[in-house]
Amino acid sequence: MSSHISNERPQPDKVLADIADYVLNYEIKNELAWKTAQYCLLDTLGCGLEALTYPACNKLLGPIVKGTVVPNGAKVPGTQFQLDPIQAAFNIGAIIRWLDFNDTWLAAEWGHPSDNLGGILATADWLSRTNIAEGKQPLKMSQVLEAMIMAHEIQGVLALENSFNKVGLDHVILVKVASTAVVGKLIGLNRDELINAVSLAFVDGQSLRTYRHAPNTGSRKSWAAGDATSRAVRLALIAKTGEMGYPSVLSAPVWGFYDVSFKGNEFKFQRDYGSYVMENVLFKISFPAEFHSQTAVELAMTFHGKLKELGKTSDDIKKITIRTHEAAIRIIDKKGPLNNPADRDHCIQYMVAVPLIFGRLTAADYEDNVASDERIDILRDKIECVENEQFTADYHDPEKRSIANAMTIELNDGTVLDEIVVEYPIGHKRRRDEGIPELIKKFKVNLARKFPEKQQRQILDIALEYDRLADLSVNEFVDLFVI
Numbered sequence: 001m002s003s004h005i006s007n008e009r010p011q012p013d014k015v016l017a018d019i020a021d022y023v024l025n026y027e028i029k030n031e032l033a034w035k036t037a038q039y040c041l042l043d044t045l046g047c048g049l050e051a052l053t054y055p056a057c058n059k060l061l062g063p064i065v066k067g068t069v070v071p072n073g074a075k076v077p078g079t080q081f082q083l084d085p086i087q088a089a090f091n092i093g094a095i096i097r098w099l100d101f102n103d104t105w106l107a108a109e110w111g112h113p114s115d116n117l118g119g120i121l122a123t124a125d126w127l128s129r130t131n132i133a134e135g136k137q138p139l140k141m142s143q144v145l146e147a148m149i150m151a152h153e154i155q156g157v158l159a160l161e162n163s164f165n166k167v168g169l170d171h172v173i174l175v176k177v178a179s180t181a182v183v184g185k186l187i188g189l190n191r192d193e194l195i196n197a198v199s200l201a202f203v204d205g206q207s208l209r210t211y212r213h214a215p216n217t218g219s220r221k222s223w224a225a226g227d228a229t230s231r232a233v234r235l236a237l238i239a240k241t242g243e244m245g246y247p248s249v250l251s252a253p254v255w256g257f258y259d260v261s262f263k264g265n266e267f268k269f270q271r272d273y274g275s276y277v278m279e280n281v282l283f284k285i286s287f288p289a290e291f292h293s294q295t296a297v298e299l300a301m302t303f304h305g306k307l308k309e310l311g312k313t314s315d316d317i318k319k320i321t322i323r324t325h326e327a328a329i330r331i332i333d334k335k336g337p338l339n340n341p342a343d344r345d346h347c348i349q350y351m352v353a354v355p356l357i358f359g360r361l362t363a364a365d366y367e368d369n370v371a372s373d374e375r376i377d378i379l380r381d382k383i384e385c386v387e388n389e390q391f392t393a394d395y396h397d398p399e400k401r402s403i404a405n406a407m408t409i410e411l412n413d414g415t416v417l418d419e420i421v422v423e424y425p426i427g428h429k430r431r432r433d434e435g436i437p438e439l440i441k442k443f444k445v446n447l448a449r450k451f452p453e454k455q456q457r458q459i460l461d462i463a464l465e466y467d468r469l470a471d472l473s474v475n476e477f478v479d480l481f482v483i
Contacts, residue, residue: 012195012247015267016202019154019177020194022273023185028149033275037145038466040103040152043283043439044114045077045481046446047102048095050363052078053449057098060223061091072133074125077481078450085119085126089179089233093118093226099363100222100345103427104282104291105152106327106395106403109159111171113281115225116151119179119233120144121478123186128475139186141477142470147182149278154178156277160398161268167261170207172228177201179232187240196245200235202257203249214334217343270398280401283427285438288363292328293348294425296405300355302420303409307356314357314375316411320383322348323406323419325391333385341366349380352407394423403428440464450483 028034051057062081063069074088075081081091093115096102103114121144128138155178164173180201184194207228211220239245250257251266258266287297307313324333334347344350344366353376355361364370394402406421426435443463447456459480462468469477 010248012199012245013250015250016195016198016247018273019181019198020191022154023150023181023194024191026150026273028146028275030275030279033149033278034145034470035466036278036281037148037152038463038469039283039436039439040114040148040278040281041117041145041469042443042463043285044096044102044117046443047097047099048092049078049446049450049481050101051095051098054098054363056219057095057222060094063087072126072129074122074129075478075482077121077478078483080483083122085122086230086233086237088122088126089119090223090226090230091118092122093229094223095226097225098222099288100290101284101288101363104284105156105159105277106282106291106401107156107160108163108396109165109171109174110291110327110331111155111159111174112225113152113155113175113178113277114148115172115175116155116179116182116229117148118226119183119229120147120151120186121474122230123183123233123236124474125478127186128473132475138473138475140470141472141474143186144474145470147186149275150185150273151178151182152277152281153273153275154181156281157269157271157273158267160270162262165209167263168208168210169261170209170212170224172224173201173206175225175228176204176232176235179229180235183233184236184239187236189236189239192245193239193242195247196243197236197239199245199247199249200239200243201232203246204231204235206261211342212331212346214336214343217346218340219342221342280429282403282425282429283435283439285427285435285442286425287351287361288345288366289351289361290332290346290348291425292325292403293332293351293405294427295403295422296322296324296328296348296407297351297355297361298422298425299405299407299420300352301359301361303407303417304356304359306417310415312411314353314379316413317356317379317382317409318412319410320352320356320379321408321410322352322383322385323388323391323421324348324385325395325404326387327392327395328405329385329387335380338371344371347380348385349383350376352383353379401428451481455480 073082076091124139155174184197210216332348338344391404394400402423404423408419409417
């Protein structure tokens with residue numbers, strides 16, 4: 001005896017409705033969230049400017065068809081491109097993520113919430129220029145900051161208790177979902193249309209993490225978020241036409257996301273949406289290194305100084321032991337050959353060896369000319385990582401969210417340098433007073449890579465003054481970054 005299949009269209013999954021209601025109705029009142037978003041905007045664009053100095057990144061930029069210019073289109077900071085918002089979102093998203101130097105969120109799922117700026121800024125700039133052409137008011141940068149806070153929150157809250165990496169999916173699925181929601185608000189979707197748009201993001205094909213892991217680690221990890229945020233713009237625009245959505249895209253038996261892609265498990269939530277993620281986001285300030293290694297690199301820099309004081313070098317090291325957290329071991333504890341920069345910036349042994357040898361770690365240190373120094377691989381073989389259960393517990397503790405590493409070095413002559421522990425990297429909320437001045441220095445260095453002094457001053461005069469920045473038209477802000 002067979003049972004019929006119900007064809008009654010269900011109410012939207014609560015996850016979809018909650019995202020739509022948050023984006024449309026939540027009022028951000030926390031001053032810390034707004035101010036952090038300002039610094040996040042500057043840091044994120046600065047990372048993009050540095051990426052523009054790399055030919056491997058530049059080759060992916062520009063219009064799909066060479067020579068295409070879109071009237072009233074979105075401009076790509078640091079370039080002369082003016083593109084449709086979908087391709088502009090890809091361009092901006094790609095440069096933001098290329099060097100693995102923008103912000104980070106660590107939980108059950110990892111990710112980089114400022115990846116969403118690609119879709120946000122491209123859409124807001126395009127809308128502003130179009131509005132002006134039609135005699136309407138452009139959007140303000142305060143709307144960009146609001147969208148950033150909300151995108152951070154959606155991506156980060158979904159990541160707190162739900163591990164997509166454990167089912168083989170890349171975290172950029174959360175970029176696509178978050179960008180779709182906030183871009184949908186920017187283009188004026190109503191509640192039903194916004195739910196439809198977010199459902200389209202979940203029903204979409206999702207990226208596999210294989211390009212982040214041995215033996216397939218490769219440069220797609222540098223443009224995957226650009227791809228995700230641009231796809232979000234496309235889906236939001238499709239929903240704007242009145243195209244239908246799929247209300248039980250998550251929960252539908254057999255065919256829904258939970259059954260197909262999440263081993264039958266529903267999403268779990270630790271907290272409601274607010275502004276928690278932006279307030280607690282982790283900035284990569286000192287080193288362009290995968291975030292689970294940030295404190296380890298800081299330790300390596302400290303030990304480099306101690307070795308110099310002793311008249312020793314990395315050649316005098318017999319063994320290095322790193323006590324770390326489970327996520328670091330799972331992602332970046334890597335032996336064997338490293339085939340490209342994308343491989344190297346996800347290997348804790350490499351990211352520790354370079355500063356121990358040279359006293360630095362820059363994006364250029366992942367390139368072949370540096371990696372060919374045989375001392376790096378010799379030192380990598382001497383580094384052992386072991387999990388510390390307390391570090392793992394503190395990593396997941398919502399009141400701590402530490403990213404701890406501890407390092408001990410034994411020398412060939414039998415000397416053992418005392419272990420040093422660093423629990424919180426300089427980009428952590430607990431080190432904001434120390435970190436923000438360094439973040440601003442990083443931004444200034446990145447501005448100097450692309451712009452003459454006069455243009456740098458024009459950008460800084462506005463970007464560092466919150467009230468002036470928030471009240472500025474989006475198109476005027478983006479024009480500051482055109483070469």
